[in-house]
Amino acid sequence: MLEDNKYYGFTNDEIFGSIMQNKRFCKAIIQAALPDVKVVSVESIDAQKELGTKSDKISKSVRLDIAVKDKAGNLYDVEMQVNNNHDIGPRMRYYQSSMDRDTLDRGEPYTSLSRTYLIFLCAFDPFGKGKLRYSFHLYDDEDKSIQLKNNAENIIINSKGSGSEDVDLLNLQRLMNDDKIESKGIFKEIQNKIQEYNDDPKRRNLMRTAELRMKEETAVARKEGREEEQKNTVKSLTLTIKEMRPEINETDLFKQIKKNVGSDFSLSDSDIKAIIHQNMK
Incomplete structure (x- = not known):
């Protein structure tokens, strides 16, 4: 049964999609996940973009939560992961490969591949190490100074983690955990917007319907898996x-x-x- 007084936070699928389609909000969240990267102004945002169906109708397709392109041509995929299915590595690998296939046409050199950032916002710690932010690159096993520069970066934000003093990253964590954001700024704006969505009866009905649909789809998936x-x-x-x-x-x-x-x-x-x-x- 779905509660009428339930608060739908940032990790809710409908809320997340609505917030991330606002270019200012989207840029702020991506920038918080990538504190060492200068995120150029967002050019386009595609919600629920399906990849893997351009020319191959047999291979498994993947639906990106939020696919973003900035004015420099860099690509960002931001995924909200609420449940730990213990498949974070293979899942990120497949999402990354799908992004690459979708951006490189036949005959183009590999150097034409866009720089990509795959960001998973997780409501759990997939590694149990307690870090707020995990960042992955390809290095030589014996000499970490040798990096395989493939212009791809995989980031995991663990909302249950700690160890950062970055204000924006901490505010992103508060947003994911539905904790109150005290300081003024864009993350406070986002939280206020989420409250507006919760106060809107029409939007609440959409969120209740989406939540019920998600539960039904999960039940079907589990049955099919069994x-x-x-x-x-x-x-x-x-x-x-x-x-x-x-x-x-x-x-x-x-x-x-x-x-x-x-x-x-x-x-x-x-x-x-x-x-x-x-x-x-």
Whole structure:
């Protein structure tokens, strides 16, 4: 059940998308995540931009939360990560590769690749080290002075971390944690705007609807994940039992698998039989 008096903060999908489409707000948040980089004025902002579908309809596509381009041609992808799925490394790798493929056309030299900044705003610490900001580059394993300059930087902001005295970064952390921002400035403006959204009945209805939709999509994804895992289990059992008993038929194999998987197995009998049949060939 969704609460009518619930506060929807910066990490809420609808709030985050609305705030980040304001160029001033967007630039301030990116600059806070990149204190050592001079962020040039934002030229364009694409919310929920889908990559990976230009020419390849088979490969997995990726939908960027906020894709930003500045006037110098640098690209920024800002992602809000609320749940820890323990896949931060592979996820960032795939997002980075998708950004690169989308910006380089056939025949262009690799030197034409734009400088990219992939920023993950995490409501959890993916490494358990307590740092507020993690920054990643490619270095030689033995000599860190040798850097592979690929013009790509991966940044993770851990809202539960500490260890920084940068005012803007600390305000970004407060924003992510729904902590009150006392000092005047653009982050206070952002927090005031979020409160306006919460006070607007129409926007609250949109946020409640989006939250319900997200919960439904998560439930479906979990169900699909369980089904895929169970299909792999049936396939593995089929191949193992067949190797041990080459003479076994599909009916007896089905009975053996049903005996092994137990009563909490949700895959239907017809699906199990179809997997067995496919792997008995």
